Amino acid sequence: MPEPTKKTVKEPQKAVSPDPAVAEPKPEEPKETPSAPTESSAADTSGTASDGIAPEGLPESHQPDTRQDLTGLFTERPQSGEVNVGENITFVARVCGESLLKKPTVKWFKGKWMDLASKSGKHLQLKEHYDRNTKVYTFEMHIIAPKANFAGAYRCEVSFRDKFDSCNFDLAVHEARTTDGFDIRTAFRHAGEDSGELDFSALLKKRAVHVSTEPEVDVWEILQKSSPSEYEKIAFQYGITDLRGMLKRLKKMKKEEKKSAAFLRKLDPAYQVEKGRKIKLQIEVDNPDAEVKWLKNGQEIHLTGRYIFESVGNKRFLTINNCTLADDAAYTCMIGEEKTVTELFVKEPPVLIVRNLEDQMVMKGERVEFECEVSEEGAQVKWEKDGVELTRDESFKYRFKKDGCKHVLIINDVTKEDCGHYRVKTSGGQSLAELMVQEKQLEVYQSIADLTVKAKDQAVFKCEVSDENVKGIWYKNGVEVKPDARTHITHIGRIHKLTIDDVKPEDEGDYTFVPEGYAFNLSAKLNLLDPPKIHLDCMGRTAESTILVVAGNKLRLDVPITGDPAPTVVWTKREKVLTDSDGRVHVESTKGHCIFTIEGVERQDEGVYSVIVRNPAGEDTADINVKVVAPRILSVGEDSCIVQWDPPLFDGGQPVIGYVLERKKRKSYRWMRLNFDPYKETTYEAKRMIEGVAYEMRVYAVNAIGMSRPSAASQPFVPVAPTSEPTGLCVDDISDTTICLKWRAPERIGSAELEGYGVEYCKEGCKVQKNQNIENCILCPDEWIPAFKGLTDRTSVIIRDLPTREKMQFRVRAYNMAGPSPPATLQQAVTIREIMQRPKIWVPRNLRQTLIKKVGETINLVIPFQGKPRPQVTWTKIDEPLDPKQVSIRNSNTDTILFIRRSERKDSGKYDVQVQIENVEDRASVNIQIVDLPGPPQNLKAIDVWGFNVALEWKPPKDNGNCDITGYTIQKADKKTMEWYTVFEQYRRTNCVVSDLIMGNEYVFRVYAMNMVGLSPEPCLSKDSAYIQKTGIVYKPPSYKERDFSEVPKFTHPLMSRSVIAGYSATLSCSVRGIPKPKITWYKNKMDITNEAKYRMFSNQGVLTLEIRKPCPFDGGVYMCKAINSSGEDVVECKLEVPMARL
DSSP states (O other): OOOOOSSOOOOOSSOOOSSOOOOOOOSSSOOOOOOOOOGGGGSOOHHHHTSOOOOTTSOGGGSOOOSOOOOOOEEEOOOOEEEETTOOEEEEEEEEOTTOSSOOEEEEEETTTEEGGGGOSSSEEEEEEEETTTTEEEEEEEEOSOOGGGOEEEEEEEEETTEEEEEEEEEEEEOOOOOSOOOGGGGGOOOOOOTTSSOOGGGSOOOOOOOOOSOOOOHHHHHHHSOGGGHHHHHHHTTOOOHHHHHHHHHHHOOOOOOOSSEEEOOOSEEEEETTOOEEEEEEESSTTOOOEEEETTEEOOOOSSEEEEEETTEEEEEEOSOOGGGOSEEEEEETTEEEEEEEEEEOOOOOEEEOOOOEEEETTOOEEEEEEESSTTOOOEEEETTEEOOOOTTOOEEEEEETTEEEEEEOSOOGGGOEEEEEEETTEEEEEEEEEESSOOOEEEOOOOEEEETTSOEEEEEEESOTTOOEEEEETTEEOOOOSSEEEEEETTEEEEEEOSOOGGGOEEEEEEETTOSOOEEEEEEEEEEEEEOGGGGTOOTTOEEEEETTSOEEEEEEEEEESOOEEEEEETTEEEOTTSTTEEEEEETTEEEEEESSOOGGGOEEEEEEEEETTEEEEEEEEEEEESOEEEEEOSSOEEEEOOOOSOOTTSOOOEEEEEEEETTOOOOEESOSSOBOSSEEEEOOOOTTOOEEEEEEEEOSSOBOOOOOOOOOBOOOOOOOOOEEEEEEEEOSSOEEEEEEOOSOOOSSOOOEEEEEEEETTSOEEOOSSGGGOEEOGGGOEESSSSOBSSSEEEEOSOOTTOEEEEEEEEEETTEEOOOEEOSSOEEOSOOOEEEEEOOOGGGSSOEEEETTOOEEEEEEEEEESOOEEEEEETTEEOOTTTOEEEEOSSEEEEEESSOOGGGOEEEEEEEEETTEEEEEEEEEEEEOOOOOOEEEEEEEEETTEEEEEEEOOSOOTTSOEEEEEEEEEETTTOOEEEEEEEEOSSEEEEOOOOTTOEEEEEEEEEESSOBOSSOEEOSSOEEOOOOOOOOOOOOOOOOOOOEEEEEEEOOOOEEOOTTSOEEEEEEEEEESOOEEEEEETTEEOTTOTTEEEEEETTEEEEEESSOOGGGOEEEEEEEEETTEEEEEEEEEEOOOOOO
8 A cells, every 4th residue: 555645634543444544643642654545445345334334433323324225135245355556356246136036237336426337448347147056146347457546445236126235345456655655635536547447537637746835734634623515625625536435434533422402313424316316314303393494505495396394203304306416515404503414415427428429531621520419418528539638729620519418529621630530528438430531532433333143154343433543452341352363353544343254152242442542432242143943852852753642641842942042932733823822731931942831631632743943043843743642532422422442552462352441430539340341342332421420431451361551541521412402493584685583592401501503594495304304304414504603692693695585494503512403494495585564653652742852952863663675764844854954864774863962942843754665655743842041021010009018010021932931030129228039939920919018118129031941031120119108107105114123132042061072173052133133252261262263153043153173171161152232232151171081
């Protein structure tokens, strides 16, 4: 350890610390010279901070707890250590992960809050690993070749969700002693920062160290005598940078204070909190009712959203939410004249670089801007060029700009000297970018392009630049290309070429041309085409080989393929492309393989499968023959099936004398033998099966030796029978070229689902095969023509494009999985020609009377009719054709439509529709009435006024809106207010008498006309007003003798004495009467209690109530109520007892 300097620190004899205090030996008091305090002298070791053991001379209850509650996550804590300069040291921390769901978060700090994660480099390495057997996380910090300035206090923090633990430890770095004295201020200083080293003081302004000739000063003594609010000032004056360590050391040196009369527990000397978090300051007072006042820098704190005061018993809390740098201050708690003081340090998180710098390439003389974005506004950053800090100069070469979180370095008029690496640094990171400056711009007339060639072809990269004298270098994947027998590099004028003959796979890669003297390049890629190839020989089989697969099993063809680019694969069978559309078929292509899969192989899956692979370099094809081995089901019936099989390939040396067959239900495991004597044929009809149940068949071969192993099971089949024939086949409609047939479903469908119907026709006169019943005649199969492709689910169909006037025969068959049913045919042939039908108009019921519509509404009349062939339809109105601009007519085979988008009054009238076929016709009429609002009535006048009545008369409106007037609405209004009031509604006559008018008022009147649409838009106003005259009667009020109603107050119900329970509200009630209303006053023991907060007085209709809130024994006594008015007074009183509550 270095020797102490001149300025030393005295330490009380009672305070014992793991780190020896600094003291200067005096002539009169010779003492042992301790080591100089560094940051480690101010930090607690793990034994004091984490285990809760307080240093001597300071009670444990007074230890500062400025962090979260510790939860003991560490199983092994890092221990303080010593190391010589240049050697290595490792600190280890272990955390038990048995109760943790995932890895905890561990941080290493140096000093107060310097996070070491960003300082990893050649001198610092952080490692971690997890032991699955012991379930222990191990975290290590390796310090490699430390320097003297690495010494100091370190801290390790571990956190997991709401759990937290922390441990402090020290590092001492020994070196040769150079001086006899040691200055305490050097104990808290650090050297300049170097990249990757544990030296952070470069963030502080560097100061030259001068040897002081001033008298020796004891800094600890000055700090002990000073107020905590002055600690920061003194530390700055004497060069102390580790405030946290200084405060802890001061705490160890302080003597025990005398017990305070007001405080049981005072504030800790200092607290620390991260910016944006909350902190709670706590004290304990001797008197629970004591008033507490909180101050910040001498100013009283008032209750706000951020400052919260709490009182729990004899504890008082001050909570500060969302702490900011403005909360970094001295806080005082006062009770009377006594006070306790603390210092709050707000820890600001390191400033991170959110957006990094970007490399720049510019021409000489241009302006350059390097821009980055940091995590906080107003943060301080430092700019460097090639490791040298940039500052403002008189030439304004460099300018620094701030805009919120953005920081910009501006370089004006750049030159070649400005080339280099520019770095921006913050307290939490750094970013680096390169600046390249070109003296003149080189134009590229033709850039190199990507090439894709086949193997053994020639590849030529070519580019053209503006300067003929510019040379360049070709690179392949970052390695310079050298000319050889296959590679040629040429430079003719402005054109540069790279030629590669006989291209091989190893020639693939990225090729780059870099002009000499210019900071840019031209890049392209060389791709090699490899023709596709199918490698069936890799599978141990050739193109002529056959793959055998048992019916019901899965067929999987995995074919190796090659080719670049990756070829596309197509599988075909009999020239039909196979895709995943069939649920059993899956086609998949992977790198180097194409896979074809069929789930549950069936007999029809047998055949030759072709695989075709293609890419731009060509294509390749291979055929694979697949044979399905299993008995074949030739046909099925209602309760039978016909099965066929092939003889065995090997007869075992004895001829096959027959076969034995077995069957089973598909979901069963029990096989049932169908024949016991060998059956010599290879086709067999199995009977007595249940319709609708799935079966499987298998076959044994039998020779003189015995029975063979069974064959593979056949494809599952279901015995079903065709349905019965459709019923009710008839002709629904017919024309010259079409016919409409309809029928009903078969009476018997069976267990199989009906798949649909097939309709066929043929000309009459073809050869038929007749049975005994003529209804079951069957026409020759070749003569029947399907009416459409496939089947239909409907029970009616229209067959078109039939020959006119030909006699045609039709039949319908139902289909299921067993095949077609017997046909349903018409009893006789049908002649294809349209049948004459007399025209007839069917007027809907709602149009048989007048259709009434309002102006502006839409009119849509649908008039159905009948008639064949298609009749001609004609609309007229009053024997005139309709205007196509106003009325739209649309006709079909069965109806006609009249459409008016916006009806008008002129559209009213009678519309005639005529349907005509040749000389036969039919007519119908539709009446339409378009109605509108009526006009106003006419000539409204008052024909007589008498008493309180006015007689009115008017004439009907000129325009009734094309419908009858249904009534009138009469309204009146006082001429003073002109507020209208309705007198009559739906009034049918054209005269009326308005009664109940007010004498002396002048009235005007108006009338509205009303029809089925509504009221007229405008009323008819009376030309003259009607005045209701006043009569000459004078009112003379009667005379009465005045009577005196005054009455002396008198209590009609007195107060009642009572006893109540302490703590429960009680009421006293009485009632009083008196005229005028008396004034009420309440007394207790003859003392006025009107203004007492403990009592509430109520008065309701003469009932008086006094409420006593939560009475105590003190509230007992005589209560009196006094009522006073101008006629006299009255008093009533009672006694109230409040006994003491018994425990």
